[in-house]
Amino acid sequence: MLETRWILTIATAVGALGMWWLLPSREPRGRVAGAALLAIALGFGASQVPPIGNWAEQGIFFVLATVTIVAAIATVTMTNPVYCAIWFALSLLGTAGLFLYTGAQFLAAATIVVYAGAILVTFLFVLMLADPGGRAACDRTSWESLVSATTGVVLIGVLSITVAKVLDGTGGDEMITTLEPAKNAVLAEQHVLAIGAELFGRHLLAIEVAGVLLTAALIGAAAIVAQSGHRLKKNDQ
Amino acid sequence: MENEIALLHNYLVVGAALFGIGMIGFLSRRNMIIMFLAAEMMLQGVSLSLVGWSRFHGNFHGQTLVIFIIAVAACEAAIALALIVVLFRNRGKLDVTVLQDLREANEPAFEEEPLPELPSTETDNWPTLTPAGVTPEIESEQTDYRPVI
Numbered sequence: 139m140l141e142t143r144w145i146l147t148i149a150t151a152v153g154a155l156g157m158w159w160l161l162p163s164r165e166p167r168g169r170v171a172g173a174a175l176l177a178i179a180l181g182f183g184a185s186q187v188p189p190i191g192n193w194a195e196q197g198i199f200f201v202l203a204t205v206t207i208v209a210a211i212a213t214v215t216m217t218n219p220v221y222c223a224i225w226f227a228l229s230l231l232g233t234a235g236l237f238l239y240t241g242a243q244f245l246a247a248a249t250i251v252v253y254a255g256a257i258l259v260t261f262l263f264v265l266m267l268a269d270p271g272g273r274a275a276c277d278r279t280s281w282e283s284l285v286s287a288t289t290g291v292v293l294i295g296v297l298s299i300t301v302a303k304v305l306d307g308t309g310g311d312e313m314i315t316t317l318e319p320a321k322n323a324v325l326a327e328q329h330v331l332a333i334g335a336e337l338f339g340r341h342l343l344a345i346e347v348a349g350v351l352l353t354a355a356l357i358g359a360a361a362i363v364a365q366s367g368h369r370l371k372k373n374d375q
Numbered sequence: 376m377e378n379e380i381a382l383l384h385n386y387l388v389v390g391a392a393l394f395g396i397g398m399i400g401f402l403s404r405r406n407m408i409i410m411f412l413a414a415e416m417m418l419q420g421v422s423l424s425l426v427g428w429s430r431f432h433g434n435f436h437g438q439t440l441v442i443f444i445i446a447v448a449a450c451e452a453a454i455a456l457a458l459i460v461v462l463f464r465n466r467g468k469l470d471v472t473v474l475q476d477l478r479e480a481n482e483p484a485f486e487e488e489p490l491p492e493l494p495s496t497e498t499d500n501w502p503t504l505t506p507a508g509v510t511p512e513i514e515s516e517q518t519d520y521r522p523v524i
Contacts, residue, residue: 157396157399161399161403162404164488164490164491165491183388183392187381187384187385187388188380188381188384188385189381190378190381190382190385191378191381199385203385203389206389206393207389207392207393207396210392210393210396210397210416211396213396213400213409213412213413213416214396214397214399214400214403214404214409214413214416219406219408219409219469222409222412223408223412226412226415226416229393229416229419230419233393233419233422233423236386236389236423236426237422237423237426240382240386240426240427240430241430242426242429242430242438242441244438245422245426245438245441245442248442248445249422249445252445252449253415253445253448256449257415257448257449257452260452260453260456261408261411261412261452261456264408264456264459264460264463265408267460267463268408268463268468268469271496273493274406274468274469274470275470275487275490276405276406276468276469276470276471276472277405277406277409278490279405279490280403280404280405281402281403281404281405282402282403283403285402286398286399286402286403287399287403289398289399289402290395290396290398290399290402291395291399293391293394293395293398294391294392294394294395294396297387297388297391297394297395298388298391298392301384301387301388301391302384305380305383305384305387321433322430322433323433323434323435324429324430324433324434324435324438325430325433332435333435333438333439336435336439337439337442340439341439344443348443348446348447351446351447351450352446352449352450354450355449355450355451355453355454356453358453358454358457359453359454359456359457360457362454362457362458362461363457363460363461366460366461366464366465367464370464370465
């Protein structure tokens with residue numbers, strides 16, 4: 139039986155190769171080989187995280203995490219930008235499910251409403267302005283795909299090894315203590331009430347500042363686009 | 376409670392994976408909108424880690440921070456998309472190489488090597504409708520402001 143860190147190192151190497159294979163390149167490569175390499179890497183990685191409960195809990199978490207990560211990989215590797223945006227929406231839905239799974243009900247709803255509902259639609263509007271077919275040169279090539287894939291996957295591998303080391307108690311000296319579920323405020327029955335009290339109590343000033351920031355961003359975005367249109371018209375005349 | 380530590384472990388690993396994949400996208404893709412989606416994905420990875428920690432510690436500090444992350448991400452998306460729209464109006468491309476005018480004076484310019492031609496997707500036989508009825512007469516003042524297609 140290999141040690142955790144060696145298995146994760148193998149997973150990192152295989153994952154980097156798979157990511158490199160899937161990223162857009164000058165001569166299109168088939169997707170199957172890259173997907174297979176990434177599936178192997180994900181399998182190795184998943185074998186090294188501890189089980190979280192009975193098979194139902196484990197299964198739900200596993201499905202949500204797989205949807206999130208596979209959709210994320212598809213987001214960064216598709217050549218057609220519209221598909222990228224739609225895969226990103228799927229990844230967001232998976233994230234929202236993971237939020238719900240860990241008891242962050244309000245955040246799950248907020249992620250779907252704000253990200254998938256508002257931000258992503260804005261992205262799609264802007265995408266429709268441009269050539270949405272994925273035939274432009276900038277969609278069919280990528281910068282240094284091998285180097286960037288290696289960088290990102292090595293980061294994931296190192297973080298996973300570190301997390302495994304710290305949380306298994308083999309790395310740090312201090313004991314990790316956890317709360318009883320009864321004392322866990324996140325799992326309280328009136329979850330949204332509690333998070334509202336927290337936001338409008340301890341963080342009241344920050345909430346007000348965030349409101350001002352949103353207004354300023356809205357006005358700023360409108361001003362940027364309006365001014366540039368004005369200038370373009372002047373140039374035409 | 377072994378279970379809570381296992382849950383935190385899983386969330387941190389998934390968060391790290393999302394962050395890393397987003398980083399790959401930001402580093403390697405050339406379309407500005409996809410780079411931006413990748414940056415949003417990195418924020419999602421951080422949010423997952425924060426929510427995992429919030430559950431582990433049993434308080435709302437992590438979740439509150441995620442709410443602020445969502446607010447800042449919305450602002451960021453508005454401003455960045457406005458800038459991208461302006462750039463696209465000026466240059467007609469979503470390619471990030473339109474920004475290479477900002478490079479140092481002694482750096483060579485990036486030159487696009489020609490890519491192999493893609494097979495054409497244009498169809499020769501569009502479906503047609505049988506003409507029916509009569510063509511309506513349009514007054515000239517109505518046609519004046521019609522866009523030329």
